[in-house]
Structure formats: C-alpha cells, structure tokens
Amino acid sequence: MKSINMLTKQELLDLQFIEIRHKLIDLGAFLDRIDRHEGESDFRVSALKDAIQFLGEDRPDRSAAILNALSDHSTELPQSATFQGATGAAQS
Amino acid sequence: MRYIEPHAHMVSRTTDDYEKLAIAGCEALCEPAFWAGFDRSSPDGFYDYFRQLTDYEPKRAAKFGIKHFSWLCINPKEADDPVFAREVMSIIPQFLLKPTVLGIGEIGLNKNTQNELKIFEEHVQLAVDHDLPILIHTPHLEDKLKGTRLIIDSLANFSKIDRSKVIIDHVEEHTIQHVMDEGYWAGMTLYPHSKCSLDRAIDMLEIYGSDRLWMNSACDWGISDPMAVPKCAVQMKARQHTVEAITKVIYDNPREFLSQSPKFVL
Numbered sequence: 001m002k003s004i005n006m007l008t009k010q011e012l013l014d015l016q017f018i019e020i021r022h023k024l025i026d027l028g029a030f031l032d033r034i035d036r037h038e039g040e041s042d043f044r045v046s047a048l049k050d051a052i053q054f055l056g057e058d059r060p061d062r063s064a065a066i067l068n069a070l071s072d073h074s075t076e077l078p079q080s081a082t083f084q085g086a087t088g089a090a091q092s
Numbered sequence: 093m094r095y096i097e098p099h100a101h102m103v104s105r106t107t108d109d110y111e112k113l114a115i116a117g118c119e120a121l122c123e124p125a126f127w128a129g130f131d132r133s134s135p136d137g138f139y140d141y142f143r144q145l146t147d148y149e150p151k152r153a154a155k156f157g158i159k160h161f162s163w164l165c166i167n168p169k170e171a172d173d174p175v176f177a178r179e180v181m182s183i184i185p186q187f188l189l190k191p192t193v194l195g196i197g198e199i200g201l202n203k204n205t206q207n208e209l210k211i212f213e214e215h216v217q218l219a220v221d222h223d224l225p226i227l228i229h230t231p232h233l234e235d236k237l238k239g240t241r242l243i244i245d246s247l248a249n250f251s252k253i254d255r256s257k258v259i260i261d262h263v264e265e266h267t268i269q270h271v272m273d274e275g276y277w278a279g280m281t282l283y284p285h286s287k288c289s290l291d292r293a294i295d296m297l298e299i300y301g302s303d304r305l306w307m308n309s310a311c312d313w314g315i316s317d318p319m320a321v322p323k324c325a326v327q328m329k330a331r332q333h334t335v336e337a338i339t340k341v342i343y344d345n346p347r348e349f350l351s352q353s354p355k356f357v358l
Contacts, residue, residue, distance in 0.1 A: 004298065005332045015330065016291070063292065067266035071237040072204075080172050081203035086233035088286075 027052075047089035093335075095342040097121035097321055098350065099198075099227070099261060099279060099308035102149055102160070103141070104129070109311070109318045114156035116322040119343075120358055122350065123149060124163040124198035124227050129313045131170055135179045138166065142183070146190040161356060163197035163227050164188065171211035172202070181214065188222060194353040195219060197227025198261060201239040204231060209242060216250055225257040225352050227279075230267065233286060240267040244274055257352050261308070262287055268296055272304065277349055281310045282320035290324045294331055302341045306349065 007015065034045055047070055054065040072090040094117045102110070102123050113121065123145055132138060145162040153160035164187055166180040187193060196219040201208045219226045231239035243260065247253060260271045261279035264287065271278040280296060281287040293307055309320035317323070321342055328338045350356040
C-alpha cells in the first residue's frame, strides 16, 4: 500500500512559501538587529553567516550541512564539563 | 486518532496537559528520568523523584485513561560527578521491580566528557545485566554530532547488547543516518526552537522511511509542546501521508519497540 502521495513542488510552495519567507526575513532582521545594537558580537554570528552560505548551494542536504557547520568537531574529551548548557554553535 | 507519546517529562507538566493529551488520543506515555532544570543535592532527591515516576505519575495519568510508564537512570547532566552518580545508581535496582518501569533511560551524554561517558557505560551494563531496553539521550545543539558518534562507538564495545532494544533519541538530519545504519531505533523530538520542527521530522520520514523511527514531544519544564505529536500527525496529513503511515509512526512503531518490555501492556 502506498503510504504517501508526495506533494508536487507547486503544492508545497502553495502550502509553505509564505511561512518560509517569514523565517528568512526574520533571519535577516536578526542580523540587522545585531549590527544595530551596542557591544561586541561573538562566534555565534560568524558561525551563522558561515552556515547561511549552504542555503545558496544546489544540494539535497542543506539542513544537514548547516547542522554540521554549527557542530563541535573536536576529538578530545574533557574529564568534566565547565558548564552544562549549549550555545548553538561551536567555538573554534 | 490514537497515539503513544513515547517521551514526556510529565513531572514538569500540569494536570491540564494530561487532559489535553487524552483528548488528542494519547493512550500511553513514557517518562524517562531526566534533569529537573536544577541539580539535585543528594541521592535522596532522586529516591523521591523515582517514587514520583513509579507511583504518583501513573495514578495522575490514569485519571485521564492514559497508561504511564517510566525509564530510570541518573541523567547525563548530573552524571558528570561519578561518585554522586554511582550513589544514585545504587538505588535504581529496587525500582526496576516496579510494574511500570520499562528500562534504563534516558542515559547518554551532555557535554561529551570522560565522566559522562563512564557513567553512560555503567548504565548500559546495568541494562544488559537485567536484559532491559535502553533509551539514549543525545546532546544538545553543537554537541549532538560528537556525542552521537561517541555513544555509537561506545555501544559497539558491548557484544551482548541487542541493538533492536536500544533507541537513540533526539536525532536530527546530521545524525539520523549514523543511528539507522548501526541498526538502532531512532527518536525524533519535536521542539519549538531546538531539535526538530514538525516539517523537518516529516522530511526525515520521507527520506529514510518510517521503520525503526518514532516521534516524541519530550515536553518538560522548558520551551516544549506536549501536543507536538498530534500536531505533527495533522501536518503529515496536510502533506498527504496516509492514515496508515501516520498510525505506523505515532502508534505502531512505539508500541513495537516498547512491547519488548513485558510490562508494556495497553
């Protein structure tokens, strides 16, 4: 039994384009906001700008590429943690 | 539509949430032991937490016709102190006898430390010794890829482990293939800001198929949505997934995995 009738590109655009457009503008507005505000930026902004580049590439795995770009690729294991949380981008 | 919520931290949720879950068709939910949003100051704190998971929450859920099951461990965030972690682990075996405890979880890694990895492996051995299923938490955000690889490498050292009884949770696009290729089950967590959005989870179902996959809300004390699974089912319908395909991922699959514990009876 066929479990899915994949939506056509046109159907998917009709369903989701405006929502995705909204998210893209939000991303641009966030970077504008960072530029406009006082103080020092940090590694997260450059990590975001590096990851954004994958959006313009023709490839089937843009989301995985972005996640990989934002990941910690170090190989050493500290004995214990210096803090419990996560920042969302690896600090090189 | 009936469904199973295989990962929810109901100790952090209101009774109103149980009602919403029941109205949405939730027949059963599973609650892995995890961080409470703060570090507990003594093993006694965990003793009471395990009592809450095994005595109180099943009764609270039953008021809405929902069956409540649990998984026990000391979570990776609090497992970075091995002495403390072992004290907590020493009280787990007595709770494993409780009628609604399914297995060991959610164990795993948080900041990918040697201490966390050691306690993770001791938990895995505990599960192997008691022939129990295992539910594994993978780290957040930038730590997930490294932690997932460490977990998979570590599990490979356990020759007696049955991979069909292990689920590695919180997979995303960059980790799902690693988990599926090794023969483990994979969980996709639907979160508003981190982990998977509804559409990204559906994308992974379309790309990888729905065998050995489940979806959960992992609702807890933070920004999370206890209704995420039924909402994802609605979105699957909007993307023309059949009722059979939706039922497989939100009901049949969790039932298949969880039924490996003889205590999981609906």
